[in-house]
Amino acid sequence: MIALDTVAVGFLAGGQARRMGGKDKPLLSIGGQTILDRQLAATALHKVRVINANGDLSRFESYGLPVIPDSLPDWPGPLAGILSCLDWLAQSHCECDLLLSCATDAPFISSDLAFRLLQARTAENATLAQARSSGRRHPVFGLWPVSIRxxxxTALIEDGLRKIDDFTDRFSLAIADFAGHPDPFSNVNQPDDIAAAEAYFDS
Structure with missing residues (x-):
């Protein structure tokens, strides 16, 4: 049986958004809602959710969720955000033993994201699970057991790893395929991407 109540969600909002002029991508409005609002709606079935962000954490206060910074300095990337979320889960005494990581620059994620990742992980008896669409893997959208923290x-501090693939290659990895239009993992990295996403919601 696939039990979503064991899966918490970590929204990774810690990027520096250099290509967006330093603007917080999760707080960008697309089709009348912020990207983070859309992801919150898609993950509404999850009882435990946390935002990983850096800088002034108060900008996310209105969402009423725990907001935690990277535990490592110097912007080491999404793996550091995932580690912070896993550490938070381990200390929160909740019943969740898995983390669904979500990059907060993707406004079209599917509401069955965690279910299908968990289904793939269970079917293959894998340690980790990752999303794929159109033949392309999306490492930042994945399932991570708290026990891997x-x-x-060690990989971040002692081995200096920064790329998600370099870490996940060390473990068994299940892949869940997703399809749709627009691509559920289409992200907003540049101003033109905002216009394209707006055009979809206006159509």
């Missing part, structure tokens, strides 16, 4: 900490 010490391995991740």
């Amino acid at each position: 010490q391995d991740l900490r």
Whole structure:
């Protein structure tokens, strides 16, 4: 049986958004809602959710969720955000033993994202699970067991790993395929991407 109540969601909002002029991508409005609002709606079935962000954490206060910074300095990337979320889960005494990581620059994620990742992970008896669409893997959209956090900490601090693939290659990995239009993992990296997403919601 696939039980979503064991899966918490970590929204990774810690990027520096250099290509967006320093603007917070999760707070960009597209079709009348912020990207984070859309992701919150898509993950509404999850009881435990946390935002990973850096800088002034108060900008996310209105969402009423825990907001935690990277535990490592110097912007080491999404793996550091995932580690912070896993550490938070381990200390929160909740029943969740898995983390669904979501990059907060993708306004079209599917509401069955966690279910299908968990289904793939269970079917293959894998340690990790990752999303794929149109033949392209999306490493930042994945399932991570809380039990892996010490391995991740070692990889970041002692081995200097920064790329998600370099870490996940060390473990068994299940892949869940997604399709749709627009692509559920289409992200907003540049101003032109905002216009394209707006055009979809206006159509």
